Amino acid sequence: MNSDSDSLPILDLSEAKDPVLKERFLSRLHDALFNIGFLYIKNHGVRPDTISNLVSLLPALFAQLPEAKAALSKMNSPHFLGYSGYAEEITLGEKDLREQFDFATEVPVIWDSALPEKGTPTSEKDFSKLYWRLRGPNQWPSDSHVPGFRKAFTDYHDALQMLSYQFVHLVEESFGISVGTFDTFFRPASVHDVVHEFVPPQHRIKLVKYPPSPSSDGGVRGQGVGSHKDSSGWLTFLYQVGEEEGLEVLDSHGKWIVAPPIRGTFVVNFGNAFEAATQGAVKATIHRVKAPGPSASPRYSIPFFQGLPLDLTVSEIQSYMPESVRGLRRASADNDREDSVSSFQDPRWDSLGESQLRKWIRSHPDVATKWYGKQVTDFYLQ
Ligand SMILES: O=C(O)CCC(=O)C(=O)O
Numbered sequence: 001m002n003s004d005s006d007s008l009p010i011l012d013l014s015e016a017k018d019p020v021l022k023e024r025f026l027s028r029l030h031d032a033l034f035n036i037g038f039l040y041i042k043n044h045g046v047r048p049d050t051i052s053n054l055v056s057l058l059p060a061l062f063a064q065l066p067e068a069k070a071a072l073s074k075m076n077s078p079h080f081l082g083y084s085g086y087a088e089e090i091t092l093g094e095k096d097l098r099e100q101f102d103f104a105t106e107v108p109v110i111w112d113s114a115l116p117e118k119g120t121p122t123s124e125k126d127f128s129k130l131y132w133r134l135r136g137p138n139q140w141p142s143d144s145h146v147p148g149f150r151k152a153f154t155d156y157h158d159a160l161q162m163l164s165y166q167f168v169h170l171v172e173e174s175f176g177i178s179v180g181t182f183d184t185f186f187r188p189a190s191v192h193d194v195v196h197e198f199v200p201p202q203h204r205i206k207l208v209k210y211p212p213s214p215s216s217d218g219g220v221r222g223q224g225v226g227s228h229k230d231s232s233g234w235l236t237f238l239y240q241v242g243e244e245e246g247l248e249v250l251d252s253h254g255k256w257i258v259a260p261p262i263r264g265t266f267v268v269n270f271g272n273a274f275e276a277a278t279q280g281a282v283k284a285t286i287h288r289v290k291a292p293g294p295s296a297s298p299r300y301s302i303p304f305f306q307g308l309p310l311d312l313t314v315s316e317i318q319s320y321m322p323e324s325v326r327g328l329r330r331a332s333a334d335n336d337r338e339d340s341v342s343s344f345q346d347p348r349w350d351s352l353g354e355s356q357l358r359k360w361i362r363s364h365p366d367v368a369t370k371w372y373g374k375q376v377t378d379f380y381l382q
């Protein structure tokens with residue numbers, strides 16, 4: 001962040017529909033993108049009942065018996081979808097004091113382990129690359145344990161997908177490029193698009209619970225999730241449930257800014273791929289979550305990670321960005337971080353799929369070894 005303010009901007013999306021307020025809205029969005037990289041949006045158009053229908057099921061989802069949760073374990077899924085138990089994930093060498101379910105756009109498996117020369121009967125595209133194996137269906141909880149979950153999740157997914165596409169159009173406008181420039185990443189190509197036909201991406205949605213946890217002797221709250229940049233996609237739309245604070249955002253002076261839940265809003269931030277696409281002009285801002293203290297209520301959150309086509313490469317994505325945007329690159333103090341954009345620009349993982357595969361293998365080597373084998377796992381762990 002590069003702002004002297006101690007709080008994040010709140011943008012009102014209804015202003016974007018008002019001819020009088022639109023210019024001001026776009027200039028605020030431009031500032032938020034280039035100076036801060038983290039913002040709230042309100043009047044976003046997602047129906048309150050679409051949100052509350054899913055939110056109201058979260059306690060039951062997490063209260064399932066350990067056997068029921070184990071039956072949905074990520075260990076069952078080559079797509080890294082499913083349940084991860086409390087404190088099973090590690091960020092920056094420390095356990096994250098949260099449990100979570102990873103869901104995604106419901107899609108069939110398209111990975112084809114056949115040799116590329118054989119092609120596939122249905123498509124000219126080569127789906128033999130290992131990263132295509134990341135795509136696949138969800139593990140749904142049983143309807144007797146969490147009644148109505150699949151419908152509530154799907155409605156929420158569809159609403160957030162639409163919001164994310166509309167928001168990308170506003171980003172295009174604030175960049176001064178034609179509305180729809182990035183649509184090619186998200187929709188089946190039209191007959192005129194002969195450059196590259198992308199398979200519409202799978203978006204990921206995490207359902208997260210941070211239970212109350214003991215503070216250290218000095219009263220310091222535990223690590224809900226350690227400081228990180230989002231690496232699962234293009235843009236993140238985070239819904240913070242309830243009133244429990246926890247999310248913090250690192251500004252450009254190295255100061256942590258609290259990003260409390262604000263009723264009726266989503267928090268929007270940008271992933272590594274967006275930072276790479278803009279050559280660092282829009283930052284994937286570092287953030288973290290503090291676990292609730294011992295007498296607090298559990299905190300729930302729902303980040304939606306907008307996906308991108310897995311075969312999209314960094315240079316290809318950059319070619320869609322105008323020089324006026326890429327030229328706004330800012331100096332960054334975090335270029336040497338392990339999870340920073342630099343790993344995405346390493347030619348070995350230069351497609352989104354390669355960088356995603358690496359990320360998932362590194363965060364779940366046990367799942368990776370089971371489905372991808374030791375040799376592949378070791379390669380991506382190096
Ligand atoms: O729970 C939150 O508020 C944020 C979680 C987060 O940053 C993430 O899962 O990437």
Ligand SMILES: [Fe+2]
Nearest residue numbers: 228229230287
């Ligand atoms: Fe995050």
